[in-house]
Amino acid sequence: MLELTTIVLQTPKGLRAEITNYGATLMRLQVLDKHGNLVDVVAGLPEAKDYESPLYQKQQFYLGATVGRYAGRISHGGFELEGTFFEITHKDGVQLHGGVSSLDKQLWKVDSVADGSSPSVLFSTTSEAGHNGFPGNLKVFAKYELIDTELRITYTATTDAPTVLNLTNHAYFNLNGKGSVEGHQLQVKAPHILEVDERLVPTGRLVAVVETPYDYQKMTHLTFDGHYGLDTPFVLTGPSPQATLFSEATGIVMEVRTNQPAMVLFTPQDFGIMQVRDKAGFKRFPAICLECQNFPDAPNQPQFPSAVLRPGAKYMNEISFVFSTK
Template identity: 45%
Template sequence: MEQITLQNQYLKLSCINYGAIIKELIVKDKNENEVNVIIGFKKAEDYLNNPYYLGAAVGRFAGRIGNGGFTVEGNHYSIYNENGVHLHGGKNNFSHKYWKIEKVEKGENPYVTFSYLSEDMEEGYPGNLQAFVTYKLEKNKLTIRFEAVADCATIVNLTNHNYYNLNGGGSILQHELQLDADSFLETDEKQIATGKFLDVKGTPFDFISTRNVGDHSDFKGIDDCFVLNKKGHIATLHSKESGIEMKVSTNQPGVVIFTPDQLPEANYYNYYVDEYSSICFETQNFPDAPNKPHFPSAELKKGEKYINESEFEFSVR
């Protein structure tokens, strides 16, 4: 297991080649103190048992797929599932693989590029898929760029699974959130998308206007895909305690927001992991898109390039 550290004047990022995992992201708060704004383990070896996908690159398909599989170009493919649910690419998905370190660039805009070759029929997916992820620091901005190409038609939906806490620990219930999404996906009892779009108004998922994450009286946590109104800047998260603000931008049609009620006990880098310790912004296509013709297509044809690029810009106010 190899660790790469990137640093510029504003940010410091540490990642490992196992799962292409980001294990630390250091930002300075309003008092110039260094804060690790993601939940991560102190020891790199602890990521070998990482059921919550902390910091990981997730694929070949992020989110849930139902029906035991999907059809591409008239061919049906059965994929690994538990009780009819295929999650985050299967049992031995991308977050459990050692990625190759392709390039490390230091300097003013440092970056690292990892690659992973997912072979034909791995976890049931057709085609040899060559995937890349690049983590780049540009001033006060972290860019996460996924790319992929395949040698035959397949499906792909990659994302990063950082758990953010702008105080470096405690709870995110008092973090302010603004999210540019008027609707979210309805799910069934297995949390698989039904295909229906629900209005956020009057629900705990209404962040059109800025409010604290946990302010709604019916808040019981979030694990839902939001339908973004546009591409570009889609969300702003802010902590009054640290003063740190994070703006999220993406070229993807959706974002899965996840606020785990309780992470398992572990040797975390963060000073304290409370209930609702963090919030994920999994920028991606809609879950179960391969089985929902009216969702944005998740199909990647031979010769095409898949690109998922998201930016996380930090400041203090």
């Protein structure tokens, strides 16, 4: 019988993370700012038990959670794989983040915890064939590791039958630990975004970001005057770091490095009725998610990078958040 637990990792360089086995979720991430003060740079709930609450179950915030089986949206109510159509759970033909009660809403097993200068925790879980409509019995591992001032998240998985898979972490970042991310500076090495329809499903068309509000190829101040913010898949190119986030107020720099072809940037206008820590200190557009993953709806769009995982192969998604100050 699995029990709810929280693992604390810390390095001599001042990086400290709290991760719960509920959804293999990053609850807290504390970083030293330019003044030597600890800043909690991710939004989360006060305690691990709060993630099991009925209120959180009904919301779609995925606060720091491991998201899957398929991060992002899948259209057509399913997908065809090797000649068979698999109908998945959906609403009006669209599934988001693997469907309800998916990887983010279950207890994971704590396989190992390592101490020392580079502490880590390894979680695992099994998603049975047919859950939310997906084929294949899937074995998933999530490793969180701290190396000096870097948080490294590694997702791996295997299957016993052909399936599709796209995992990510859904942490909400604010490098001030409060207020708004408007005023943060952002760079993303992405000359194109995926065009999406009114359901936020990719149309299949790549759109150049030049002379659009989505051009973050150079360091740009985040401002959302006149529109609702970001919920946008960016097509990554170039060497790492693929993205950099900076707050002048704290001097904290966060570089994002990944082996994935896309990054979905998401900026909620607020946290709704969710009682996140220090909620009163947050303002409009309180955080930004940088979700490193494959293209949304790739199972239905053959021109996108393949999301198919077959027996004998190993899925791997590597995401690093590297912190410094200036």
